[in-house]
Amino acid sequence: MSGRFDVVIVGGGVMGCSVAYFLASDPAFGGSIAVVERDPTYRTASSALSASSIRQQFSTPANIALSQFGISFLRSVSDHLSVDDDPVDLGLREPGYLYLATEAGADILRKNHAIQKASAVDVALLTPEELAARFPWLSVDGLVAGSLGLSGEGWFDGYSLMQGFRRKAKALGVTFITADVVGMDRVGDRVNSVLLDNGERLDCGVVVNAAGAKARRVAEFAGIPLPVSARKRCVFVFDCRDPLPACPLVIDPSGVWFRPEGAQFICGAPPPADRDPDTDDLTVEHDLFDDTMWPALAARVPAFEAIKVTASWAGFYEYNDVDQNAILGAHPDVANLLFCNGFSGHGLQQAPGVGRGLAELIVHGGYRSLDLTPFGYQRLLDNRPLLETCVI
Ligand SMILES: Cc1cc2nc3c(=O)[nH]c(=O)nc-3n(C[C@H](O)[C@H](O)[C@H](O)COP(=O)(O)OP(=O)(O)OC[C@H]3O[C@@H](n4cnc5c(N)ncnc54)[C@H](O)[C@@H]3O)c2cc1C
The missing domain is CATH 3.50.50.60 (FAD/NAD(P)-binding domain)
Known part of the structure; x- marks a missing residue:
């Protein structure tokens, strides 16, 4: 045309x-x-x-x-x-994001918390004891704080x-x-x-x-x-036998994140900087799950010791290099x-x-x-x- x-x-x-x-x-x-x-x-x-x-x-x-x-x-x-009055259903759920920090990341977590509070974000800083009480399935080993979104965060x-x-x-x-x-x-x-x-x-x-x-x-x-470059990001879907009540999207200090997806979970992590080129390739890098993600997942959630990957995919971040x-x-x-x-x-x-x-x-x-x-x-x-x- x-x-x-x-x-x-x-x-x-x-x-x-x-x-x-x-x-x-x-x-x-x-x-x-x-x-x-x-x-x-x-x-x-x-x-x-x-x-x-x-x-x-x-x-x-x-x-x-x-x-x-x-x-x-x-x-x-x-x-x-x-x-034509047909409703749009995005399946929006709002269980929050939970950023976890060790001592090394605590200052930045607190700094970001102050910025977020100044913008009226509904967010709470939790101690390890509060985290353990709220999420009994979570290991708080090594953590000094967590930042939990109380509303307005989730997936769709x-x-x-x-x-x-x-x-x-x-x-x-x-x-x-x-x-x-x-x-x-x-x-x-x-x-x-x-x-x-x-x-x-x-x-x-x-x-x-x-x-x-x-x-x-x-x-x-x-x-x-x-x-702007194309950076590959891999996502893995896994089954876990035990339920994790009220599970938010959790970002571990290692950089690994996970969240529920229906009855299963999905997870991902940024690759190491020396394995993050501008690329056209969307092949899933399974060794990233085995070498980096699974050890971090199992350390943070003991129930994740016995998980099974059921699917995976890769997509591009349209990454602003600056x-x-x-x-x-x-x-x-x-x-x-x-x-x-x-x-x-x-x-x-x-x-x-x-x-x-x-x-x-x-x-x-x-x-x-x-x-x-x-x-x-x-x-x-x-x-x-x-x-x-x-x-x-
Ligand atoms: C694994 C992964 C997880 C993500 N998680 C999140 C998340 O949790 N939350 C979030 O907010 N975002 C997330 N994102 C990012 C989000 O998906 C993207 O930022 C967003 O989809 C970008 O939309 P876009 O329309 O710019 O790009 P795209 O959806 O890629 O659309 C661009 C389109 O342009 C077309 N195109 C390109 N060049 C041309 C051309 N020359 N002529 C004609 N057409 C062209 C392409 O075919 C494509 O369809 C994630 C991304 C990935 C890969």
Whole structure:
């Protein structure tokens, strides 16, 4: 399909579909919108391979604000995304996140707690005795504190959230095109059109880069460097014979995390830095489970001594190499190319707030609800990283 659209969104994952939905539902926007997605089966999209959890426990106030809006959106998702009165069921559960700390991590846990309290996050610092009383299945050996989210944290069906945005955007008149974006016509400080692999061309008013782990390639089409790489993250599903009542998403000081998933559990961990390249490969690395995750799991939860892995998968973090935070809005050299990238493992929960913010930027020329300017490209140019220390 050749033609002209006021807004062309490259990538139809949760971010692209969220931007499309918020734009199309803004009464102040009367323009045309196209979402170009190269693979509508979403086989390797991060939105389809996510752990789909939401937390309020960040170290950056702007991230906290995004998650505060995120949870309110998820709780009332049918009010926003239902089509023909069909409710949207995301299976949202809110058992909290539990960050555990040894002496080495206690200061940062307390510092983050102060930041979170200042942003009205419903979070409690617990002593080892309080942790043991609340979670009798947990070994508190070596721990000095735990930070438990008391509300607003948990998990949901992220794939259905993406499909909900997509379905609603379509119902609101957004055009979805199946094609690979392979180039852009840039003249001076503007992108005039987007080139597709089928030889067609879309003229555009604004382009949004929502290409997930492939965002750097798309930015290069306009001659802009983007420090986003594709980092493989493996998730393992396992059975445990004993129930773990009220189990939250637990982040062990080793970096290993786990949470219930239906009657089973899932877990993961960041790989060692020397095994974390930019990659196209999604082969599951089973030795990471055997060598790193299982020993940490069994040490933290004695019932995990006898677990059985039943499934596994790998997906890409769209990893911001500089400060592990989103990169939103334009680069000063190209006014009409907006970045929506670099979420580094927390994009699903941020999709509602980011989609709304980018729609405001397009329609009103600035943020109206949450101020997302801290995530602007300018910070990278100024060497002012917005470091997020709560990265899983
Ligand atoms: C294992 C794992 C666990 C995670 N856990 C969580 C979590 O618990 N909570 C959370 O909030 N987040 C989590 N995330 C992160 C979250 O899933 C992502 O941040 C989010 O899905 C990113 O959405 P996106 O739309 O930017 O990217 P994607 O979903 O990857 O979508 C980008 C789309 O762009 C398309 N595309 C790329 N290039 C082109 C092109 N040139 N032309 C056309 N189309 C193109 C791709 O095909 C893709 O469908 C996790 C991610 C992984 C991998």
